[in-house]
Amino acid sequence: MSDLGKSERDATIEVVSCPKTAEVEIVCKSDGIIAGIEEIEWLCGSQKLDCRWQIADGDKVKKGQVIARIKGDYKVLMRYERILLNILQRMSGIATCTASLSAKVRKYGVKLACTRKTYWGMLDKKACAVGGGLTHRLGLWDAVMIKDNHFGMGFDLKRVKNVKFVEIEVENLRQLDKAMAKLKSVKLPKVVMLDNFNIKKIPEAIKKLRAEGITVEISGGINEKNLVEYAKFRPDVISMGSLTQNAKAMDLGMEVVSKTQDTDSRK
Template sequence: MLTAGELDAFFEEDLGDDDDSNGIVPAVEALGQIICKEEGVLAGLEEACAVFRHLGLSVGSDLVDGQPVRKGDIILEARGSARDLMRGERLALNFLGRMSGIATLTAKCVGLAPGVRVAATRKTTPGFRKFEKKAVKLGGGDTHRYDLSSAVMIKDNQIRIMGLENAIREAKKVASFTKKIEVEVESLEDAEKAARAGADIIMFDNMKPAMIKKGVKIVKSVDERILLEASGGITLSNISEYAKTGVDVISLGALTRDARWLDFSMDIQL
C-alpha cells in the first residue's frame, strides 16, 4: 500500500518548492487519460490512482493490476483541476512505467520456466523495493526475501569468515524455528556439506545447468525435502535450460535490474 507519507515525499521530490511549470496552469476542470503505448503486463495502477486521489481528483479505471494490456488501452481517467492533473502526471507515469516493465519481464520469464518458481532478488532501487517486489508478484513471480530479516542467507563472505558448517550451526542457534536457512554454494562439495549440515534451502550460485543437475541429485540423495534454487547469470535467453535442471526456484536480479520501462502517456482534454 502507498501511504500518505510516502506520497508526500514523492511529491516533494518531484515538485520541489517552486513549481512554476504547473503553477501557471489555470485550475480549470479537465479530464486526463493515461494511455498505454505498447503491449505488456499492467502494474502500478493502484499507485497511479493513489497519486491523483492524493491531489483531490476523481479517478476511475476498468482495468486491474496484473492483467495484460495493449497499445491504445486507456489505463485510467482522472478528472478535476488541470493544474493538479499536471502535477500528478509524471509521478503516476513513473509508477506505471517502472512497475509494468518489471511485471512484463517477469511474466516472460515465468512463461519460459514452467513448473519452477521465478523469484526476484534484493537488487532493487533504495526506497522503491516494495513496489518493485509487488510488480514481480503481479507478473506471476515470487518476491523472495523482502529484507535480511525474512530468512537467514549464508553467502560466500559468511562462509569465508566462519566456514560453511559453522555458519549453519550458528544460524540454527539464533534463528527462530519459523525462519528458513538458505546456503549459497559454488561447488558440488559445498552443496553436499550444506545438505548434511541441515540447510533448508540450497542455492546453486553461478553454476552451469549441467553442474546443477549433478548437484540436485547429490542434495536429494541426502534429504529430498531441501528446496533447491539456481541463481547467477540467468536471463531470458537461458532461463529455459535452468528450468530443466530439477531446481524448485530460479532467482534473477535481471527482473529488477534489466526490466525496460513500459511506455505510457497522459492526454488532457478540457
C-alpha cells in the same frame, strides 16, 4: 516528490493559462501487463484526485487501450503527471517482463524469483509478484540466508527463530555437502541456492538436494538468453536480478480529454 522539490513549484504552470479542473486518460502505447494500480490510487487520493480504473493489477492490456481516467485540479494533475506515469510504467514493465519469462519456463515446473538487487525495493518486488513471479526475501528480517560472506565465519543454524525459511548459497559441490550437513538441524523450510554453479555439476547437485527434500534454487548470470537452458534442469526456483534491473518500462501516456473554463494563469 523528486520532480517538485521542497517548494512543490512547477515553473511551467506559472506561464500557462490553466483551467481549474481537467480530466485525463492514461493510455497504453504498447502491449503488456499492468501493475501499480494500488500505488497510483494512494497517490491520487493524497492529492484529492479522482482516479477510476478500467482494469485491475495483473490484467493484460493492448496498445491504444485506455486504462484509467483521473479527474481533479489541473495544476495538480500536471505536477504529478510524470510521477504517476513513472511508477506505473516501471511496475508494469517489471510485471510484463516477469510474465513473459515465466511463460518460457512454465512447462519445466520452474518459478522465477526476483532478488533484492532492485532500484525501487518493495515496489519492484510487488510488480514481480503481479507478473507471476516470487518475491524471494522481502528484506533481511524474514529469512536466514547464508551467503559467501557468512560461510567462512561459522554459523549455528540451531539458533534460527521467527523466519519463514533458511537458505544457504553455495558455489560448488564441496560447499554443497557442508551446507546440507548444516541444514540437517533445521525444521523450517530449507533452500539451497546454486550460485554461479558449474553447469555440468548442476544435475549431481540437484540429485543430492532432492534426496533430502531441500528446495533447489539456481542463480547467477541467468538472463533471457540462457534461462531455458537452466530451466531444463528442473530446479524449483530460478532467481534473476535482471527481472528488476533490466526490465523495460512499459510505454504509457497521459492525455487531457476535458477541462473547465480557463482561468487567469497568474492566480
